[in-house]
Amino acid sequence: MTDSAFFGHLPHKTIERLSQYRRALLLCLDNGQSHIFSHEIAKIQHITSVQVRRDLMLIGYSGTLRKGYNIQELIDLIGSIVDSEEGINVAIVGMGNLGRALIKYISGKRHKLTIVAGFDSNPEKAGTKMNGVDCYSTEKMDEIIREKEIKIGIITVPAVNTREIAARLVEAGIKGILNYTPKPIEVPDGIYLEEYDMITTLEKIAFFVKVSEEEKEPTPEK
Amino acid sequence: MTDSAFFGHLPHKTIERLSQYRRALLLCLDNGQSHIFSHEIAKIQHITSVQVRRDLMLIGYSGTLRKGYNIQELIDLIGSIVDSEEGINVAIVGMGNLGRALIKYISGKRHKLTIVAGFDSNPEKAGTKMNGVDCYSTEKMDEIIREKEIKIGIITVPAVNTREIAARLVEAGIKGILNYTPKPIEVPDGIYLEEYDMITTLEKIAFFVKVSEEEKEPTPEK
DNA sequence: ATTCTGCTGTTAATTAAATAACAGCGCAAA
DNA sequence: TTTGCGCTGTTATTTAATTAACAGCAGAAT
Ligand SMILES: NC(=O)c1ccc[n+]([C@@H]2O[C@H](COP(=O)([O-])OP(=O)(O)OC[C@H]3O[C@@H](n4cnc5c(N)ncnc54)[C@H](O)[C@@H]3O)[C@@H](O)[C@H]2O)c1
Ligand SMILES: NC(=O)c1ccc[n+]([C@@H]2O[C@H](COP(=O)([O-])OP(=O)(O)OC[C@H]3O[C@@H](n4cnc5c(N)ncnc54)[C@H](O)[C@@H]3O)[C@@H](O)[C@H]2O)c1
Numbered sequence: 255m256t257d258s259a260f261f262g263h264l265p266h267k268t269i270e271r272l273s274q275y276r277r278a279l280l281l282c283l284d285n286g287q288s289h290i291f292s293h294e295i296a297k298i299q300h301i302t303s304v305q306v307r308r309d310l311m312l313i314g315y316s317g318t319l320r321k322g323y324n325i326q327e328l329i330d331l332i333g334s335i336v337d338s339e340e341g342i343n344v345a346i347v348g349m350g351n352l353g354r355a356l357i358k359y360i361s362g363k364r365h366k367l368t369i370v371a372g373f374d375s376n377p378e379k380a381g382t383k384m385n386g387v388d389c390y391s392t393e394k395m396d397e398i399i400r401e402k403e404i405k406i407g408i409i410t411v412p413a414v415n416t417r418e419i420a421a422r423l424v425e426a427g428i429k430g431i432l433n434y435t436p437k438p439i440e441v442p443d444g445i446y447l448e449e450y451d452m453i454t455t456l457e458k459i460a461f462f463v464k465v466s467e468e469e470k471e472p473t474p475e476k
Numbered sequence: 477m478t479d480s481a482f483f484g485h486l487p488h489k490t491i492e493r494l495s496q497y498r499r500a501l502l503l504c505l506d507n508g509q510s511h512i513f514s515h516e517i518a519k520i521q522h523i524t525s526v527q528v529r530r531d532l533m534l535i536g537y538s539g540t541l542r543k544g545y546n547i548q549e550l551i552d553l554i555g556s557i558v559d560s561e562e563g564i565n566v567a568i569v570g571m572g573n574l575g576r577a578l579i580k581y582i583s584g585k586r587h588k589l590t591i592v593a594g595f596d597s598n599p600e601k602a603g604t605k606m607n608g609v610d611c612y613s614t615e616k617m618d619e620i621i622r623e624k625e626i627k628i629g630i631i632t633v634p635a636v637n638t639r640e641i642a643a644r645l646v647e648a649g650i651k652g653i654l655n656y657t658p659k660p661i662e663v664p665d666g667i668y669l670e671e672y673d674m675i676t677t678l679e680k681i682a683f684f685v686k687v688s689e690e691e692k693e694p695t696p697e698k
Numbered sequence: 699a700t701t702c703t704g705c706t707g708t709t710a711a712t713t714a715a716a717t718a719a720c721a722g723c724g725c726a727a728a
Numbered sequence: 729t730t731t732g733c734g735c736t737g738t739t740a741t742t743t744a745a746t747t748a749a750c751a752g753c754a755g756a757a758t
Contacts, residue, residue: 273679291706432678460564513735514736539735
């Protein structure tokens, strides 16, 4: 009987990497591979093999000497740590380009993580299905979130509506929010929030590209 | 004459935050605000005011006592550090849902970061325009990347084509890659790579939601 | 056999990032 | 004026994350 709360104090970065390991391992499994070495995982993830072994140590998994790790076993173990046994229901608010990309990408990929509803204020979108996911009017948000016991909301509405939607998600009892809008939000304690902005990532790349070019051709001394 | 290479050793996290500060500051400017305190920036970004002041110290910016930071000045300074003076050209490969969302979102948002081309293997998409960005056949990738001096490529093609596209971007002389595909890639030294996966973020949220619920109703003994 | 090799698992050391602590300053109140 | 307050800027400390170091082992090479 795994007391999964035991894993509650894993480093945040380790949690992220476990999810990434699983993604990579699933691809390896598709290729018919059955075992994998720490340095192979490391290469895929652009990290060191020590990092991988350390993460696996933290979750108490042991590989076979000279044979590596059993991919299926490791996938299952990561699942037992990262996933909720009962599964978690997710909703997406804002069925535009980004919302659709997300639905298409996530749907069916993870057993324990299901997008069970999309919401949109555009009356034409309510009542339709997208990749098998029912789309509802925003008016029904509260009702459906409670009914379907949705725990996580992804926000992909236009920036101006972010605050309002976030407030309503919180009101409806959601426990986690993933905000893709460029408008940062505030949530009460006890609600887990992540925000991600592609421009930030892009600017970071641009910066390091710039820096590395400047290092090559150093600024001419006046 | 700012020798911007001077900032080459800023912590990675600081670079990310500078970009986020700017995003937030631009919003404040729109609201007619002219000055801002460190604790206000901090609140928007869900960090501490010390963190903010420390970052600003690293880039050598001083606010006015009791008045805070001049928003416009700070935006300009961040720009002088993060942006390239000549600007950087970007291409997106794969004009599906995600590619379109990105073009729409990024286009026109940053002065020094321009999406100058989209590529798609679908012949129907070649020759069209999306949000003012010309869309070309993938066959012309090499040619156009060189011609327009594109430095950064964003990959949003189906996973199976990731490797091929990445190789061709590298071949064409690109210096930075942002891979949104769930298939991790390898690039030669000197090319800056970032990969991002929304499922990882979602699973992380799901994990911490789960953990926090388990803490509330601890596992029954026995 | 026995030596070598290449991997795992773990502890120790290092580095990076965040936080705490505090000096200084200028306006505001008294 | 002088006291307090609320802010900045910087140094010191702590914590988190990564990397290095190495012991141990199973099979391969000789
Ligand atoms: N974080 C990132 O990296 C990133 C990248 C791309 C886009 N974005 C942002 O994501 C959001 C969506 O982008 P998009 O390209 O999909 O835009 P879009 O215009 O294609 O889609 C927005 C959708 O939201 C719906 N909507 C509008 N108001 C609503 C409301 N109050 N409640 C529910 N639905 C509502 C619209 O009907 C539309 O279907 C935008 O805010 C955009 O800036 C963020
Ligand atoms: N990282 C994430 O969080 C995330 C989220 C959503 C989607 N995705 C991934 O992003 C990719 C795109 O998603 P989408 O929803 O936009 O898919 P989509 O099918 O809507 O778009 C894919 C586009 O790529 C084009 N294409 C196919 N092969 C190509 C090639 N060889 N060269 C150039 N273009 C080609 C297609 O014509 C299509 O226009 C997928 O790999 C998906 O898994 C990632």
